[in-house]
Amino acid sequence: AQSVTQLGSHVSVSEGALVLLRCNYSSSVPPYLFWYVQYPNQGLQLLLKYTTGATLVKGINGFEAEFKKSETSFHLTKPSAHMSDAAEYFCAVIRGADGLTFGKGTHLIIQP
Amino acid sequence: GAVVSQHPSWVICKSGTSVKIECRSLDFQATTMFWYRQFPKQSLMLMATSNEGSKATYEQGVEKDKFLINHASLTLSTLTVTSAHPEDSSFYICSASNRNTGELFFGEGSRLTVL
Numbered sequence: 561a562q563s564v565t566q567l568g569s570h571v572s573v574s575e576g577a578l579v580l581l582r583c584n585y586s587s588s589v590p591p592y593l594f595w596y597v598q599y600p601n602q603g604l605q606l607l608l609k610y611t612t613g614a615t616l617v618k619g620i621n622g623f624e625a626e627f628k629k630s631e632t633s634f635h636l637t638k639p640s641a642h643m644s645d646a647a648e649y650f651c652a653v654i655r656g657a658d659g660l661t662f663g664k665g666t667h668l669i670i671q672p
Numbered sequence: 673g674a675v676v677s678q679h680p681s682w683v684i685c686k687s688g689t690s691v692k693i694e695c696r697s698l699d700f701q702a703t704t705m706f707w708y709r710q711f712p713k714q715s716l717m718l719m720a721t722s723n724e725g726s727k728a729t730y731e732q733g734v735e736k737d738k739f740l741i742n743h744a745s746l747t748l749s750t751l752t753v754t755s756a757h758p759e760d761s762s763f764y765i766c767s768a769s770n771r772n773t774g775e776l777f778f779g780e781g782s783r784l785t786v787l
Contacts, residue, residue, distance in 0.1 A: 604706070604708065604718060604767075662778050
């Protein structure tokens with residue numbers, strides 16, 4: 561069975577600092593992994609995804625994530641946080657042939 | 673912890689029939705619920721945003737007459753796929769936003785197969 565664990569329900573960083581949101585997965589098959597962002601009162605927006613190929617995936621808004629099979633991780637990073645990055649972030653893994661299993665989410669707080 | 677329940681988790685129906693999927697927030701009130709659709713091995717697609725007591729806001733390209741959304745109470749939103757056809761077969765996921773904390777919780781999804 562596929563599962564996702566996001567470490568830290570809340571992460572707070574200063575504006576301009578590195579953003580690191582952690583995601584570990586469990587999957588019995590090669591995983592498809594996603595990071596989604598949700599701004600207040602809005603739906604999910606796909607940030608980036610890993611399916612096959614290059615393990616470093618670049619997404620929108622300057623975010624990127626690296627798939628590390630040995631660590632079963634897919635951590636999300638951004639070199640320099642911006643106030644507009646404050647949002648809820650979800651890591652997700654494909655469940656079986658289709659469908660998604662989501663992590664519980666990490667609330668990113670940007671301090672001025 | 674907070675739970676969002678979707679029912680049914682899977683349903684098979686004949687072409688031309690209508691199917692209703694329920695999304696319930698079990699221990700919190702949700703002013704906003706979101707409905708997503710997912711095709712095999714693809715990302716979620718937001719279909720609509722449902723606000724309690726008002727009409728849903730549909731994303732571009734989503735047929736509002738095809739996918740009827742009702743959010744009649746603070747704990748229940750329903751998605752009705754009307755006159756379903758095989759191309760409507762998909763995985764539908766709802767999420768609910770806690771009105772007090774703003775936290776977002778997802779249902780487990782409902783798999784619709786139209787024969």
